[in-house]
Amino acid sequence: MIPLEWYIGLSSIIFMIGAVGFMIRRNLIIMLVCVELMLNAVNISLVAFSHYLQDLRGQIFVFFIITVAAAEAAIGLAILVVLVRNKGVVHTDEITEMKG
Amino acid sequence: MLPVIIFIYFALAMTTLSILVITRRNPIHSVLFMLALFFHVAALYLFLNAEFLAAVQVILYAGAILVLFLFVITMLNLKAEIFTDPFIGEWPVSLAIGSSLLLLIFFTLRDFLPGPVGTYTIEMIQRETNTKILGRVLYTEYLFPFEIASLILLIAIVGAMVLAKKKS
Numbered sequence: 001m002i003p004l005e006w007y008i009g010l011s012s013i014i015f016m017i018g019a020v021g022f023m024i025r026r027n028l029i030i031m032l033v034c035v036e037l038m039l040n041a042v043n044i045s046l047v048a049f050s051h052y053l054q055d056l057r058g059q060i061f062v063f064f065i066i067t068v069a070a071a072e073a074a075i076g077l078a079i080l081v082v083l084v085r086n087k088g089v090v091h092t093d094e095i096t097e098m099k100g
Numbered sequence: 101m102l103p104v105i106i107f108i109y110f111a112l113a114m115t116t117l118s119i120l121v122i123t124r125r126n127p128i129h130s131v132l133f134m135l136a137l138f139f140h141v142a143a144l145y146l147f148l149n150a151e152f153l154a155a156v157q158v159i160l161y162a163g164a165i166l167v168l169f170l171f172v173i174t175m176l177n178l179k180a181e182i183f184t185d186p187f188i189g190e191w192p193v194s195l196a197i198g199s200s201l202l203l204l205i206f207f208t209l210r211d212f213l214p215g216p217v218g219t220y221t222i223e224m225i226q227r228e229t230n231t232k233i234l235g236r237v238l239y240t241e242y243l244f245p246f247e248i249a250s251l252i253l254l255i256a257i258v259g260a261m262v263l264a265k266k267k268s
Contacts (some may be wrong), residue, residue, distance in 0.1 A: 002104060008205075010110075013115055016205075017115070017119060020195055023194035024122070025186060030127060033134055033168070035167065037121060040161070043157075044141060047140055047145055050148075051148040053216075053217050054217045054221050055220055057237075059152075059234060060237055060242050062153055066156060067249045070160065070253070071253055072256075073165045074260045076266045077168060077169070080262060083263070084193075090178070090181075
């Protein structure tokens with residue numbers, strides 16, 4: 001039997017890789033992919049908790065997280081398409097319209 | 101012994117794949133590595149007795165969300181992306197922040213105490229089947245959040261259409 005701590009460790013490693021990727025990449029598409037990576041890491045830990053604590057609430061939460069991830073991907077990619085159409089850039093350090 | 105070997109394979113493969121996702125220069129390669137990662141996550145769900153969620157993971161994440169990403173990448177012309185620097189200048193700072201947070205989690209993980217176990221034992225789930233019991237909990241105890249989820253999806257559809265519409 002694998003201890004629950006291993007799953008939490010794996011989940012936090014993947015979450016941190018996603019967070020670091022979100023911070024270091026310039027491309028907006030990869031930043032959205034990194035958000036999906038972080039949501040998946042949380043899903044792994046929720047399913048592991050659900051299995052080890054013998055409670056199905058964790059798996060129900062994964063459903064809602066998948067719903068929110070789908071909505072977030074749709075809206076994020078729509079914003080990206082608009083941004084590329086209006087400005088022609090996908091790099092975060094070239095978008096400076098809101099700078100004071 | 102066999103579960104430990106399988107878990108170690110999954111842990112190594114998932115860590116490697118997620119590092120590949122955030123370091124590849126070409127966005128298409130990143131998204132394809134992400135696809136492989138999602139299949140590994142689905143297999144890990146099977147390993148944790150969550151059969152329905154494994155199917156949902158493959159259908160929704162790999163089938164819908166990643167295809168949407170691939171669509172957008174192929175629609176935008178990103179040829180110049182291959183020749184530019186993929187990382188921002190301050191990347192060592194972000195790496196330091198991320199690894200120190202990870203260290204913090206690992207130090208607190210040693211004192212982890214699990215809570216009391218619930219009523220859905222593995223034998224009960226195997227007797228009733230995972231999908232049936234999940235549907236029962238979702239449509240009784242979590243009916244109101246389920247309705248709100250449909251509202252979130254409606255807002256996402258309308259928002260994406262409004263944003264992507266060309267100004268006339």
